[in-house]
Amino acid sequence: xxxxxxxxxxxxxxxxxxxxxxxxxxxxxxxxxxxxxxxxxxxxxxxxxxxxxxxxxxxxxxxxxxxxxxxxxxxxxxxxxxxxxxxxxxxxxxxxxxxxxxxxxxxxxxxxxxxxxxxxxxxxxxxxxxxxxxxxxxxxxxxxxxxxxxxxxxxxxxxxxxxxxxxxxxxxxxxxxxxxxxxxxxxxxxxxxxxxxxxxxxxxxxxxxxxxxxxxxxxxxxxxxxxxxxxxxxxxxxxxxxxxxxxxxxxxx
Amino acid sequence: xxxxxxxxxxxxxxxxxxxxxxxxxxxxxxxxxxxxxxxxxxxxxxxxxxxxxxxxxxxxxxxxxxxxxxxxxxxxxxxxxxxxxxxxxxxxxxxxxxxxxxxxxxxxxxxxxxxxxxxxxxxxxxxxxxxxxxxxxxxxxxxxx
Numbered sequence: 001x002x003x004x005x006x007x008x009x010x011x012x013x014x015x016x017x018x019x020x021x022x023x024x025x026x027x028x029x030x031x032x033x034x035x036x037x038x039x040x041x042x043x044x045x046x047x048x049x050x051x052x053x054x055x056x057x058x059x060x061x062x063x064x065x066x067x068x069x070x071x072x073x074x075x076x077x078x079x080x081x082x083x084x085x086x087x088x089x090x091x092x093x094x095x096x097x098x099x100x101x102x103x104x105x106x107x108x109x110x111x112x113x114x115x116x117x118x119x120x121x122x123x124x125x126x127x128x129x130x131x132x133x134x135x136x137x138x139x140x141x142x143x144x145x146x147x148x149x150x151x152x153x154x155x156x157x158x159x160x161x162x163x164x165x166x167x168x169x170x171x172x173x174x175x176x177x178x179x180x181x182x183x184x185x186x187x188x189x190x191x192x193x194x195x196x197x198x199x200x201x202x203x204x205x206x207x208x209x210x211x212x213x214x215x216x217x218x219x220x221x222x223x224x225x226x227x228x229x230x231x232x233x234x235x236x237x238x239x240x241x242x243x244x245x246x247x248x249x250x251x252x253x
Numbered sequence: 254x255x256x257x258x259x260x261x262x263x264x265x266x267x268x269x270x271x272x273x274x275x276x277x278x279x280x281x282x283x284x285x286x287x288x289x290x291x292x293x294x295x296x297x298x299x300x301x302x303x304x305x306x307x308x309x310x311x312x313x314x315x316x317x318x319x320x321x322x323x324x325x326x327x328x329x330x331x332x333x334x335x336x337x338x339x340x341x342x343x344x345x346x347x348x349x350x351x352x353x354x355x356x357x358x359x360x361x362x363x364x365x366x367x368x369x370x371x372x373x374x375x376x377x378x379x380x381x382x383x384x385x386x387x388x389x390x391x392x393x394x395x396x397x398x
Binding site for chain 1: 258259262263265266269270271272273274275276277278280292328329330332333335336339340341343345346348349350351352353355356357374377378381382385
């Protein structure tokens with residue numbers, strides 16, 4: 001067998017694959033998708049038999065079974081589907097042979113440095129709008145649209161703000177849900193809105209851990225038991241903190 | 254009128270979730286469409302034709318199949334459509350009710366509701382697996398040719 005590339009090139013291929021995997025995992029991609037993308041990219045650059053192992057908290061990657069092992073730690077995982085799509089299109093181009101190693105690395109670094117596509121105020125506004133819409137979808141009346149709109153927006157804003165202050169995401173979700181509970185109760189108490197349940201359910205929907213649930217299932221199905229279970233636990237913990245935050249108001253009334 | 258309201262709100266809710274998860278701008282319309290289709294199927298099935306657990310399974314299957322074809326067509330990862338499409342089916346309301354009954358010391362109702370939530374989550378899981386089934390069948394068939 002002929003060695004296609006030298007060891008220095010191999011190190012650069014590893015670097016490109018690692019950064020691609022890191023971006024995807026940090027943006028909330030499924031681990032089997034991360035591994036698949038890294039292997040495809042390595043293969044396109046001439047590294048046969050690349051080994052990758054991704055879990056929600058870190059990636060192991062080596063250019064061969066007996067090669068040096070590279071590791072990267074993932075600590076924060078803000079959801080950003082846009083970046084996953086970007087890395088996906090870069091990896092498609094690499095597989096098609098349209099990108100060289102250097103340009104791919106530059107592109108990936110650009111993607112990693114990109115800020116979120118949507119501004120925070122827009123996301124809060126959209127969260128409020130989504131909350132109002134869910135009231136209608138769950139057979140509520142249009143009278144409850146506005147209370148849910150305000151409560152949902154407030155809750156999401158508090159969650160995003162707390163997330164910047166606190167290291168623990170579950171606490172941010174807890175406080176967001178608590179604000180929703182309190183504001184919804186006050187609205188109904190002062191005659192602004194009809195059904196407390198509908199307002200709360202609508203307002204809490206933007207906090208629901210939909211991404212973790214879908215990812216947990218897709219990882220489990222793909223045979224990635226480790227990340228499937230840990231993401232399932234993450235979803236359950238999030239659901240519990242939201243539930244506890246919401247229910248706190250009922251303990252006082 | 255109610256159906257028009259359902260169509261509109263489910264579309265806005267699903268594409269809104271696309272924005273909350275920072276989906277690419279060009280996929281937002283498809284996100285809304287996938288979510289709307291899944292929710293409308295669920296809306297017509299419950300409670301007239303079937304219970305909410307099988308209805309969730311069918312709606313989740315529909316969402317996963319639609320997202321699979323959207324992902325193929327527009328060349329973006331399937332996860333973008335999956336997530337925004339599945340959100341309306343997540344039993345947030347039931348989970349909230351279960352939690353509320355726990356807090357109010359009504360454990361019998363609370364456990365009853367929690368079991369239903371678990372079943373619904375399982376239903377979503379089965380539905381989501383369906384796209385994987387289709388993908389594998391298509392891959393096997395195209396390889397054999």
